[in-house]
Amino acid sequence: MTAITASDKIVLEQPCPIRDVLDRIGDQWSLLILEALAPGTLRFNALMREIGDISKQMLSRTLKQLEQDGFITRTLYPEVPPRVEYTLTPLGLSFLEPMQQLVAWADTHHRTIVAARIRYEAAQTKT
Amino acid sequence: MTAITASDKIVLEQPCPIRDVLDRIGDQWSLLILEALAPGTLRFNALMREIGDISKQMLSRTLKQLEQDGFITRTLYPEVPPRVEYTLTPLGLSFLEPMQQLVAWADTHHRTIVAARIRYEAAQTKT
């Protein structure tokens, strides 16, 4: 299911193009990272702070994947201490539009969803 | 991160509404299931066949979560053998629109993504 195998080989393409893309961005962190980068370039630790509860390893891995797929660029400034900046590419920027629609939908409907959860829980509890 | 704890209690709401929603639908299977239900009602095993490589357990669990959150309804017809139908609710239907945009984006850009992977791999390979 993942696009990186144990031996770290890149799976270049999967049978279904839709799944190929959704599998990559439909994980726990990708959307959150892209959203964090929407306002502009950020450094590694700034991203960690922005997202709040992601582990370094997952941030590092997910950034690498997003870079592989061309959503972001990684720029290393060989200073000391090193500075690394992550920026959305044109592809990443173009992705923002459908993603913002999703975010807008989430914002509009989350009350309804919370209500559904309460209703569901109530239905389970009785009996 | 998940909305269901080990003791199967429902987490009714999370601090950030966007994450509350994205966490739920941003897993491996939710989008795929909603997409499969877009054309109309489907039964459990029909969904399995439609999606192809989902395990029974994950299908069962994900459907339960989607039902909790009000995206789908589950209707059990107490026949023998039992028939269970899953259908999008109005909320689920309203979600289709932003999701289709995402799918359309994926369809449009997946060639670019595959190209980016090839470029990345080439860049890694040379020493």
Add this chain to the structure above:
DNA sequence: ATATACGGTCTAAAATGTAGACCTTCAGAT
């Protein structure tokens, strides 16, 4: 002298996902 920040990697442990056996009941094939 010590602590902190930078951007990670590594390891061990915890959480999550998978495959496949199993359950009940009935219809249809042998």
Add this chain to the structure above:
DNA sequence: ATCTGAAGGTCTACATTTTAGACCGTATAT
């Protein structure tokens, strides 16, 4: 009469993924 298969799941054991946290090197601030 017996066996098979399908329905919609659950349960268990195993595999994979994620997490938390130590560690690395250098340099500035205290």
